[in-house]
Amino acid sequence: MTLTQVPLEPVWLTLKLATLTTVLLLLVGTPVAWWLARTRSWWKHPISAVVALPLVLPPTVLGFYLLLLLGPNGPVGHLTTALGLGTLPFTFAGLVVGSTLYSFPFVVQPLQNAFEALGSRPLEVAATLRATPWQAFTTVAVPLALPGFITGAVLGFAHTVGEFGVVLMIGGNIPGETKVLSVAIYDHVEALEWDQTHWLAGGMLLFSFLVVLAMYLVARRARQVAL
Amino acid sequence: MNGMWRKLMVAAAFSLAAVSASAAEVTVAVAANFTSTMKTLAAKFEAKTGNKVVVSFGSTGKLYTQIVNGAPYDVFLSADTARPQLLEQNGKAVVGSRFTYALGRLVLWSAKPGVVDTEGTILNDGDFEHIAIANPKTAPYGAAAMEVMNGLGVYDTIKSRIVEGDNIAQTYQFVATGNALIGFVALSEVEAKKTGSWWEVPQGYYTPIRQDAILLKRAAHNAAAKRFMAFLRSGAAQAIIAGSGYGVDQ
Known part of the structure; x- marks a missing residue:
């Protein structure tokens, strides 16, 4: 068997899912991390706990509740149907929603750590130089927290690529729509197709190693630049 | 010590x-x-x-x-x-x-009453968003479901609406939660609860399981x-x- 005989559609689908999820995670995760890093509200702790939940919960728990919530009998399902979007299980959009929830702490926590490490001093200095809070955030906080952004993005991306349980629960194994790499590998294993399994699983192993290695190298470099 | x-x-x-x-x-x-x-x-x-x-x-x-x-x-x-x-x-x-x-006996089942009639005509009407089957590569009930759909000549028209459960139990669960309106499941699963509506697929439509x-x-x-x-x-x-x-x- 050669590579050309291995169905590669799941690979592209997985990369598309992970990329979209990472972008969404950075957009939603940044304000949450910023708030968590700077607030003195009592709410910080319960909110942090909710953000960290996917680290502890088995994907089956998340998948189960997503299936009930997003399905035609669930409250979110009612809402999406009323908006004319249909229901989310068995769709690519549903996987994006599930992955975003599942990988949330992997992006928020590095960002929060980076923001906390800044302290308030650089922002106070920026304020005395007449920077608006938004300018201070974009021109001071973001560049200084760059290693946190890189770590968060890489972890969010890699964790989405490696996701399996949630997808299995809400995906429905539809080629080109929800049949991502991890599920395709599982399928090949069950169908005793070891050749395809080795190509895909071996590729995944190599890819994961390179991602993590790159993350360490980039984070080290970013730290050196920041210093 | x-x-x-x-x-x-x-x-x-x-x-x-x-x-x-x-x-x-x-x-x-x-x-x-x-x-x-x-x-x-x-x-x-x-x-x-x-x-x-x-x-x-x-x-x-x-x-x-x-x-x-x-x-x-x-x-x-x-x-x-x-x-x-x-x-x-x-x-x-x-x-x-x-x-x-x-x-094994195959059933077309819906968790809702009145959706599946005793002839399985819904497969021809196509009045559903998703139909759940077990993964035909690994689950014999899934392979039997494929045989039935091919035999009835409806596979090509409803192909894009098929969702696959990892096994027949997950397929049942997709239908039970309403995420798929209908699905091919095992008669034994339907017999256990006897809710909704179903069509027991005649034995001649698929290779005996x-x-x-x-x-x-x-x-x-x-x-x-x-x-x-x-x-x-x-x-x-x-x-x-x-x-x-x-x-x-x-």
Whole structure:
């Protein structure tokens, strides 16, 4: 068997899912991390706990509740149907929603750590130089927290690529729509197709190693630049 | 310290002896469709013999792969004949112990009443968003569902609306939660609850789903496992199986 005989559609689908999820995670995760890093509200702790939940919960728990919530009998399902979007299980959009929830702490926590490490001093200095809070955030906080952004993005991306349980629960194994790499590998294993399994699983192993290695190298470099 | 060690060794020896004395235990790997029936059978067998039954459920394909890779099961209740035959050929099972314990029956089911009529016309009307089937590559009920859809000539038109469950139990769950309006599931699953609406697919529409049991190599000398195999063939067990939505060999 050669590579050309291995169905590669799941690979592209997985990369598309992970990329979209990472972008969404950075957009939603940044304000949450910023708030968590700077607030003195009592709410910080319960909110942090909710953000960290996917680290502890088995994907089956998340998948189960997503299936009930997003399905035609669930409250979110009612809402999406009323908006004319249909229901989310068995769709690519549903996987994006599930992955975003599942990988949330992997992006928020590095960002929060980076923001906390800044302290308030650089922002106070920026304020005395007449920077608006938004300018201070974009021109001071973001560049200084760059290693946190890189770590968060890489972890969010890699964790989405490696996701399996949630997808299995809400995906429905539809080629080109929800049949991502991890599920395709599982399928090949069950169908005793070891050749395809080795190509895909071996590729995944190599890819994961390179991602993590790159993350360490980039984070080290970013730290050196920041210093 | 020395005395403590001796005590520990003695305690360990005793507990080992206790384990082997109560070793009348059968570990059974069971195809997902047979889950509820197996629970009934296991309770009956335990009450009758005092032996303990430990059950693992999963798709036939997954259980097969686990057995080939040394999973500690004594008996395999497959949802097909192919995989038990392969185990025989691979030397992983006891040759000659294989028999058909149940004939699977396929149903088109909806959790909603009045959706599926007794002819299955909804397949032609196409009035549904998703239809759930078990993964046809690994689950015999999924392969049978494909046969039915192809035979009725509806496969090409509804192909894009098919969602696959990992096994027949997950397929049932997709339909039960309403995420798929209809789905091909096992009659045994519908018989257990009798809710919603369904069409029992006529036997002529698909190759009979012969579900074979086989004694695995590691249990070749396990009396409890052999007793369980014999129990499964007994009139009492076959009556329970027939009453749970399966056909049985006469």
